Amino acid sequence: xxxxxxxxxxxxxxxxxxxxxxxxxxxxxxxxxxxxxxxxxxxxxxxxxxxxxxxxxxxxxxxxxxxxxxxxxxxxxxxxxxxxxxxxxxxxxxxxxxxxxxxxxxxxxxxxxxxxxxxxxxxxxxxxxxxxxxxxxxxxxxxxxxxxxxxxxxxxxxxxxxxxxxxxxxxxxxxxxxxxxxxxxxxxxxxxxxxxxxxxxxxxxxxxxxxxxxxxxxxxxxxxxxxxxxxxxxxxxxxxxxxxxxxxxxxxxxxxxxxxxxxxxxxxxxxxxxxxxxxxxxxxxxxxxxxxxxxxxxxxxxxxxxxxxxxxxxxxxxxxxxxxxxxxxxxxxxxxxxxxxxxxxxxxxxxxxxxxxxxxxxxxxxxxxxxxxxxxxxxxxxxxxxxxxxxxxxxxxxxxxxxxxxxxxxxxxxxx
Amino acid sequence: xxxxxxxxxxxxxxxxxxxxxxxxxxxxxxxxxxxxxxxxxxxxxxxxxxxxxxxxxxxxxxxxxxxxxxxxxxxxxxxxxxxxxxxxxxxxxxxxxxxxxxxxxxxxxxxxxxxxxxxxxxxxxxxxxxxxxxxxxxxxxxxxxxxxxxxxxxxxxxxxxxxxxxxxxxxxxxxxxxxxxxxxxxxxxxxxxxxxxxxxxxxxxxxxxxxxxxxxxxxxxxxxxxxxxxxxxxxxxxxxxxxxxxxxxxxxxxxxxxxxxxxxxxxxxxxxxxxxxxxxxxxxxxxxxxxxxxxxxxxxxxxxxxxxxxxxxxxxxxxxxxxxxxxxxxxxxxxxxxxxxxxxxxxxxxxxxxxxxxxxxxxxxxxxxxxxxxxxxxxxxxxxxxxxxxxxxxxxxxxxxxxxxxxxxxxxxxxx
Numbered sequence: 001x002x003x004x005x006x007x008x009x010x011x012x013x014x015x016x017x018x019x020x021x022x023x024x025x026x027x028x029x030x031x032x033x034x035x036x037x038x039x040x041x042x043x044x045x046x047x048x049x050x051x052x053x054x055x056x057x058x059x060x061x062x063x064x065x066x067x068x069x070x071x072x073x074x075x076x077x078x079x080x081x082x083x084x085x086x087x088x089x090x091x092x093x094x095x096x097x098x099x100x101x102x103x104x105x106x107x108x109x110x111x112x113x114x115x116x117x118x119x120x121x122x123x124x125x126x127x128x129x130x131x132x133x134x135x136x137x138x139x140x141x142x143x144x145x146x147x148x149x150x151x152x153x154x155x156x157x158x159x160x161x162x163x164x165x166x167x168x169x170x171x172x173x174x175x176x177x178x179x180x181x182x183x184x185x186x187x188x189x190x191x192x193x194x195x196x197x198x199x200x201x202x203x204x205x206x207x208x209x210x211x212x213x214x215x216x217x218x219x220x221x222x223x224x225x226x227x228x229x230x231x232x233x234x235x236x237x238x239x240x241x242x243x244x245x246x247x248x249x250x251x252x253x254x255x256x257x258x259x260x261x262x263x264x265x266x267x268x269x270x271x272x273x274x275x276x277x278x279x280x281x282x283x284x285x286x287x288x289x290x291x292x293x294x295x296x297x298x299x300x301x302x303x304x305x306x307x308x309x310x311x312x313x314x315x316x317x318x319x320x321x322x323x324x325x326x327x328x329x330x331x332x333x334x335x336x337x338x339x340x341x342x343x344x345x346x347x348x349x350x351x352x353x354x355x356x357x358x359x360x361x362x363x364x365x366x367x368x369x370x371x372x373x374x375x376x377x378x379x380x381x382x383x384x385x386x387x388x389x390x391x392x393x394x395x396x397x398x399x400x401x402x403x404x405x406x407x408x409x410x411x412x413x414x415x416x
Numbered sequence: 417x418x419x420x421x422x423x424x425x426x427x428x429x430x431x432x433x434x435x436x437x438x439x440x441x442x443x444x445x446x447x448x449x450x451x452x453x454x455x456x457x458x459x460x461x462x463x464x465x466x467x468x469x470x471x472x473x474x475x476x477x478x479x480x481x482x483x484x485x486x487x488x489x490x491x492x493x494x495x496x497x498x499x500x501x502x503x504x505x506x507x508x509x510x511x512x513x514x515x516x517x518x519x520x521x522x523x524x525x526x527x528x529x530x531x532x533x534x535x536x537x538x539x540x541x542x543x544x545x546x547x548x549x550x551x552x553x554x555x556x557x558x559x560x561x562x563x564x565x566x567x568x569x570x571x572x573x574x575x576x577x578x579x580x581x582x583x584x585x586x587x588x589x590x591x592x593x594x595x596x597x598x599x600x601x602x603x604x605x606x607x608x609x610x611x612x613x614x615x616x617x618x619x620x621x622x623x624x625x626x627x628x629x630x631x632x633x634x635x636x637x638x639x640x641x642x643x644x645x646x647x648x649x650x651x652x653x654x655x656x657x658x659x660x661x662x663x664x665x666x667x668x669x670x671x672x673x674x675x676x677x678x679x680x681x682x683x684x685x686x687x688x689x690x691x692x693x694x695x696x697x698x699x700x701x702x703x704x705x706x707x708x709x710x711x712x713x714x715x716x717x718x719x720x721x722x723x724x725x726x727x728x729x730x731x732x733x734x735x736x737x738x739x740x741x742x743x744x745x746x747x748x749x750x751x752x753x754x755x756x757x758x759x760x761x762x763x764x765x766x767x768x769x770x771x772x773x774x775x776x777x778x779x780x781x782x783x784x785x786x787x788x789x790x791x792x793x794x795x796x797x798x799x800x801x802x803x804x805x806x807x808x809x810x811x812x813x814x815x816x817x818x819x820x821x822x823x824x825x826x827x828x829x830x831x832x
Contacts (some may be wrong), residue, residue: 013452016445020434023459025433037430038464041438048475055471059464096442111794159828191530211426275698276719283707284693284700287721291699292809294775302727305703305719307694307712315718315760344731359710387521390548391709394571 001173003029004060005039006052008068008077009152010042015381016266020155026159032131033178033194034169037405044068049080055137057145062169064168067152078120081149089126092136095119095127099134109357125149129162131372140298146172176246179233181241182257183221183250186405190214193221195250200243207235216401218253218260253408260404261290268299268349275407276345277303278316278337280328281355302345307339316337316340329354329366329381334374342376350376351407358392371399377410418591420476421455422468424484424493425568430456437482437573440621448593449642459694460484465496465701471608473561478585480577483568485551494536497565503540504776508552511535511543515550540775541565544580546727548572553580562588563666592642595649597657598673601638601664602821603627604628609664614657624653632814633821634676667823676820677706680760683827684765691823693719694732694746694753697771697787697801701816732756743768745782747799750790758792766792766824769815774808787815793826 005025011017019041024035037060042048049068056063067076096119103111118134121127128137128148133156140147148165150157185193188210194201201210207227213220223235223241245252254263268275275301277286287303290296304315304329305372309328312318316334326332337352355371369388374381384406388395421441427433444450453476458464465484472479484493495629498505512535534550535575544553547574554744556563563582566573601609606628610617619624621645629636639657641649661668670679684691693703693716703719706712725744728734729749734752742748753768771787776820777786785804790797800822804811 012439013442013455014446015439015441015452018436018439019455023428023431023434025431027786030430036431038436039429039455039460040828041455043453045453051471055467079722091617100734132760188525195528213427232657279700282704283712283716284695284703284719284721285707287700288698288704291701291721291723291812292806296699300699301724302731303719303721304702304731305700305707305716305721306710307707307719308717311718311761315720345727357707359712369821391571391575392710394548396707397571 001033001039001062001169001176002024002035002060003062003064003146004037004056006056006063006065007039007041007152008049008065010043013043018105021152024154024158025066025161028166028285030178032166032169033289034173035178038333040253044075044076044263046080049077050084053081053084053147057107057142057147061145063147064165064273065147065149066157069151072320075305085122085124085142087122089120091116091125092119092121095121095129095136098129121263128160130156130160130307131163132159139164139168141212152249154245171184173203175226175228177230179225179230179237179269180257181223181237182255183241183245183248183252184254184256184258184260184263185219185251186217186253186260186408188219188248190219190249193219193251197244197247198274200247204240205236207233209278210239216398217405218401220257229331239321250412259293260401261293264404264408264411265290265295265299269295271411272330273349273350273411274345274347275300276347278336278341278343278350279303280307280312280353280401281357282309282353282396282399283357286351286353286403289400289404294329301347302341305342312337312340316344319367327366328355329370329372331372332383333375334372334383335376335381338374338376338381348378349407349411353378353403355386355395355399357395357399358390369395371395371402373399373403375403375406375410377414380410382406382410417585418447418453418476419476419478420453420472420478421483422453422472422479423457423568424465424481426459428628435713437568437570440570440574441480441482441577444582447594447596448585448589449592454779460492462492462496466500467607469497469500469546469563474560477561478818479561479563480581481563481565481572485567486563487764492697498538498648501538501540501558503538504777505536506539507532508535508537508543511537511545511552516548524744525681544576546572547578547579548575550683555584562666567599567693583674591644593644593646593649594666595641595646596673597639598671598674599657599661599664599668600670600674600676600678600679601635601637601667602614602633602669602824604635604664604667606635609667613660613663616656616663619655621652623649624656625659632817634817639671666828675709675823676817678709680790680820680824680827681706681709681711681788685711687831689715689765689827690761690763691716691765691767694757694766695719696719696723696728696753696769698769698812699723699773699775701812702767702769702819705816705820711814717763718757720757720760728756742783744786745772745786747788747790747801750788751792751797754790754797756794760783764791764794765823765827767819768792769819771802771811771815773811773815774806787793787811787818789819789822789824790823792829795830796826798822798826 125138136150137160138149208225225237306312317340334352338350341351358368435539506695541554551567551574556564686803722728750768758766
């Protein structure tokens with residue numbers, strides 16, 4: 001079984017809202033082994049709506065349509081789908097009673113006649129009763145296709161997907177299953193990884209696919225298997241995932257679908273280790289990235305954003321001599337910053353950054369994008385110089401990710 | 417002129433990532449008066465790609481395609497578009513040199529042969545040179561259509577849209593011009609603002625439209641004028657923008673299209689004032705948000721992320737008594753944190769946050785989402801308690817924005 005999503009309405013096409021509904025539906029159906037083949041966003045325009053419905057039904061078994069049917073929308077969508085299914089809209093008394101009741105319950109008084117149209121559904125449709133809102137959904141079976149029309153309001157859409165659509169999909173499902181396995185790696189580029197596991201990749205059976213999903217300093221590997229024998233899929237996929245993990249051993253951060261930050265929080269808290277940050281050019285971004293995730297407080301007590309030299313000296317104890325002789329953007333300075341924040345916080349690991357994020361502040365010796373990173377661990381200090389040459393925000397983002405990668409690498413090294 | 421967006425790749429269809437690229441492109445082109453007619457997300461599948469390209473080019477003048485062309489992608493996309501345009505891929509020496517250089521500069525050594533294909537572009541295409549990444553974009557003119565093929569990595573896509581695609585779109589546009597004027601306001605809700613300027617709004621000529629764009633604690637007003645006489649558009653729009661600014665005076669943060677962070681950097685640096693942050697629940701996010709913008713170093717020397725109580729005491733000088741009696745999430749604690757970071761940094765303004773971001777850590781008296789914020793200024797300290805009840809990331813984001821709004825309001829108050 002495969003499915004398509006069509007969203008109708010202007011907000012997405014104007015960029016006023018990000019289409020999170022489609023991602024939610026895709027993930028929700030994906031977990032039930034129903035793959036999304038296409039997502040289409042269109043406006044309330046007759047020609048585009050009928051073309052999209054036609055295309056989708058020619059390609060996919062299930063067509064999920066969100067939006068376009070609210071009470072204040074003009075009648076283009078209703079008209080078009082009525083023509084498409086050659087079926088008129090009729091008023092549903094059960095829905096009308098519900099909508100009237102909701103109106104009263106919300107303290108909005110007697111419902112105006114203009115709202116009665118919310119209870120209109122296609123004659124050929126089964127009503128997907130919407131307990132949590134006024135707009136009903138519709139389920140239509142036509143030839144080999146199943147259509148679900150749903151409101152665009154996220155929580156109403158989710159309610160209808162879970163309570164009304166999924167049971168209908170389950171009743172018609174074939175026995176095809178999908179199984180995913182993820183490996184997060186750090187420290188080796190996409191093409192180098194691919195070279196290292198070329199023989200394993202070549203030996204994958206046709207029903208298992210390998211995808212490389214790279215992101216600054218990291219590459220995520222995803223194995224996806226499809227078939228009818230769910231035990232075989234799991235066993236075989238995990239078998240290949242293990243072979244790949246074994247081969248890439250020292251580059252593997254996690255054997256699950258998590259971020260580097262989550263892997264750091266998980267591993268450091270299990271090892272009872274704390275991290276502290278002394279950030280200059282990244283200005284709090286490393287601390288902020290870690291804080292996003294629940295559990296950060298278990299591994300992270302303290303961060304110092306030492307943007308100015310007096311703070312580097314006063315709070316972190318960087319020596320005036322070091323700043324005078326080598327400058328703020330230097331290996332010597334980040335080493336003293338990393339040690340300084342270890343001392344101030346009592347954390348086992350200290351991470352420091354200093355660089356020229358841009359757009360100004362560069363010199364011939366230290367152009368914009370020059371960044372020094374130091375990680376002080378339990379026994380060792382590692383440093384690395386990067387030469388980015390991007391925009392300010394990208395330089396900060398890359399420095400942040402690279403600092404976390406260096407932290408991870410030293411953690412792994414000192415674990416042994 | 418209208419446009420369509422096609423995204424190629426599995427991540428969106430699997431619901432693993434939310435398609436923020438399309439919203440960004442839609443908004444960006446919308447500001448240049450180019451409407452998006454359709455957004456389509458498809459996988460690397462021959463039939464779907466050529467159908468999508470055909471459909472899009474039959475409907476829209478401009479087709480923006482993102483993703484599908486990375487170095488380890490299989491060759492379906494390349495093959496398909498090569499057939500679609502009846503044009504082979506050829507290796508571009510200029511791009512190849514750039515990609516090789518990037519490899520060396522990133523300290524990744526000699527580039528493996530498998531990466532050479534990144535320099536392959538369609539013979540019929542103009543190269544959209546990608547300064548910030550390895551994958552080049554392509555610009556193709558065919559009959560009445562213009563196609564832009566771009567990498568899916570957001571910052572690379574944005575770079576190419578701004579530097580390479582937009583100039584080409586501008587060169588082909590008709591003599592209809594669009595002129596925008598922006599006013600950023602803080603401290604008054606959308607409907608109250610609308611009431612205050614109702615008479616001005618009613619007197620706008622038909623070719624000038626006013627939009628309210630609200631965002632946590634802020635409302636951005638955008639005047640958009642459309643017409644052929646560019647001088648008239650500018651004069652009239654600025655005339656109305658001035659009338660609105662005059663009326664809303666004390667709520668106006670900026671009369672240009674900038675963020676609150678940029679307005680803070682601009683105003684504080686002109687006033688020779690510095691800010692320091694003492695962050696608990698926001699974990700460095702306020703500092704990080706400010707640092708994103710050039711010039712941050714002029715107003716911002718120091719931030720302390722005091723996640724744990726010992727840091728609040730040791731580094732910021734919060735008294736043990738205060739923490740014992742009132743707790744870390746209290747008005748008394750954030751006042752001492754704000755004063756403490758003023759003292760440590762020597763900055764005129766100190767901003768402090770302490771709260772329970774969630775998902776755990778709440779109590780009946782202080783449930784998840786309870787956040788205290790303090791701003792210590794030159795003469796005064798203001799505090800405010802918020803009761804959010806969202807996810808961790810949203811609580812952090814809202815706390816961050818509200819802290820900056822409070823900082824701005826105190827700055828304006830003390831300016832007089």
